[in-house]
Amino acid sequence: MGSGRKKEDEREGFRMVPNHDDEENIEKGDVDLVKYDPYAPPDGGWGWVVMIASFICNLVLDGIAYTFGIFLIPLMEHFGVQKGPMSLVGSVLAGTIQLVGPFVAVLVNKFGTRVVCIAGAVISATGFFASTFATSVPVLMLLYSIVAGTGLGLMYVPAVVAVGYYFEKKRAFATGISVCGSGAGTFILAPLASLMLSYYGWEGATRILAGLCLQCAVCGAVMRPLPRRKEKVEEEEEKGEPAPCFQSVVSSVFDRRLLTNIPFLLLLLANLFSTMGLYIPYMYLPSQAESKGIPAVDASFLISVVGICNTLGRILSGLLTDIPCVDPMVVTTLALTFGGLCPLLMALCVEYWSFLIISVLFGTFLSAWVAVTSPVLVELLGLELLTSAFGTLTFVRGCAALLGPPLAGFIVDGTGDLDIAFYISSGLLVVSAVVSLASYLTIKRSQ
Known part of the structure; x- marks a missing residue:
């Protein structure tokens, strides 16, 4: 009884x-x-498994995107092209991952994180594997950058969103751990990629990366859907057929409340410049170090140093921003200012120890800019518009990632001076800091 x-x-x-x-x-x-609420996030239990799965997905997809610079010279030699055309392959990959973000968000809302993440793992693995048979740069770009990049983009959004579904009180902590997979991936895959290149060439190394992507299907499988409120399901059924995917994306990205907010528009402009500048050192730092007589394995390890410092920096900057008296816009502006000086110093480095020090500073400072994005958006627009604002910001960052490295690459090809790429990166980041400061001052003036 x-x-x-x-x-x-x-x-x-x-x-x-x-x-x-x-x-x-x-x-x-x-x-x-x-x-009690049977539909509330469990705040633990299977959620920790989902957090680990999300961590692994971020490790693989960002690790691959950020370590393309290690493949740059072998690919240039194989296809007989210069830095400009080949760096475009890496930048299109990074840009595609973020450009598809708004579309992936709509797919996640319709099909759930599990299905979308598994699909992304299969598509990215297929794209990377098929790219090893490419006979020209355009075919390589189609398979490696667009097909595989789309697959990685399909993994990225579920890896971030799934953790939020499973946690409420511990959401910030769990999400912070999962996104640290980005820095961990850069730290682990950079020396691993260099080792694989020395033994298997770029084709074998890329096929191994394809296998890592396919393993992420297991991570997607653990993202099982939580029970939904009956009222929510009935409400969606009463609405009938949802709007077409493209229409949903456009209405989200071009929300009138976003496009009439001056501080937010300035923040978008700042992110355009900062993302263009961010990817350039990732692309050219190994080549820069090798040009100073540093062995290839040691040069690739610099990307690992940036990655691990980026991971630690995200945690520390998140804790710092949680302090009530610390303004996230101030943290963003300072991070872009000091981070913007690092590429300039990279161009002046000669000894390996100097490259190590600047890599530590670069990874630490610019991790703060990335880590405080959500608090900045909430401060500007409120929690209600966070998802739409993040989608718009991701789209802008994707466009910027397409422009920065190839722009620097074509200029380097024309001048023959690799240092110019780092001058361009530094200039873009400093301009971004100035625009970010303008956004902060606009906010203060309106208060």
Whole structure:
């Protein structure tokens, strides 16, 4: 009878718990009825498995995107092209991952994180594997950058969103751990890619990366959907057929409330410049170090140094921004300012120890800019517009990632001076800091 009463109470949305405030009543068997929500995020349990799966997805997809510079010279030699055309392959890959973000968000809303992530793992693995048979740069770009990049983009959004579904009180902590996979991927895959290149060439190394992508299908499989509220399902059914995917994306990206917010528009402009500048050192740092007589393995390890410092920096900057008196816009502006000086110093480095120091500073400073993006958007627009604003910002960053490295590459090809790429990166990041400061001052003036 007691068991039947317990089940009946749980169906009604109650749970029997002891009243710990009165030990005497506990001895008598008295209990309180506490209202609970069966549809609330579990804040643990299987959620920790989902967090680890998201971490691995971020490790693989960002690790591949950020370590393309290690493949740059072998690919140039294989296809007989210069830095400009070949760096375009890497920048299109990075740009595609972010450009498809708004579309992927719509797919996640319709099909769930599990299906979309598994599809992304299969598509990216197929694209990378097929690219090893490419006979020209355009074919390589189609398979490696666009097809595989789309697959990685399909993995990226579920890897971020799934953690949020499983956590509420611990959401910031769990999400922070999962996105640290980005820096960990750069740290791990950079020396691994260099080692694979020395043994298997770029084709074999890329096929191994394809295998890593395919393993992410297992990570997607653990992102099982949580039960949904009956009222929510009925509400969606009453709305009938949803808007077409493209229409949904356009209405989200071009929200009138976003396009009329001056500080947000300035923030978009700042991100355009900063993302263009960010990817250039990732692309050319190994080549720059090798040109100073540093061995290829040691040169590729610099990307690992940037990655691990980026990981630690995200955690520290997140803790710093949680302090009530710290303004995330100030953190963003300072991070872009000091981070913008690092590429300039990279061009002046000669000894390996100097490259190591600047790589540490570059990874640490610019990690803060990335880590505080959500707090900045909430401060500007409020929680209601966070998803739409993040989608728009991701789209702009994708466009910028397409422009920065090839722009620097074509200029380097024309001048024959690799240092110019780092001057361009530094200039773009400093301009971004100035625009970010203008956004901050605009906010303060309106308050």
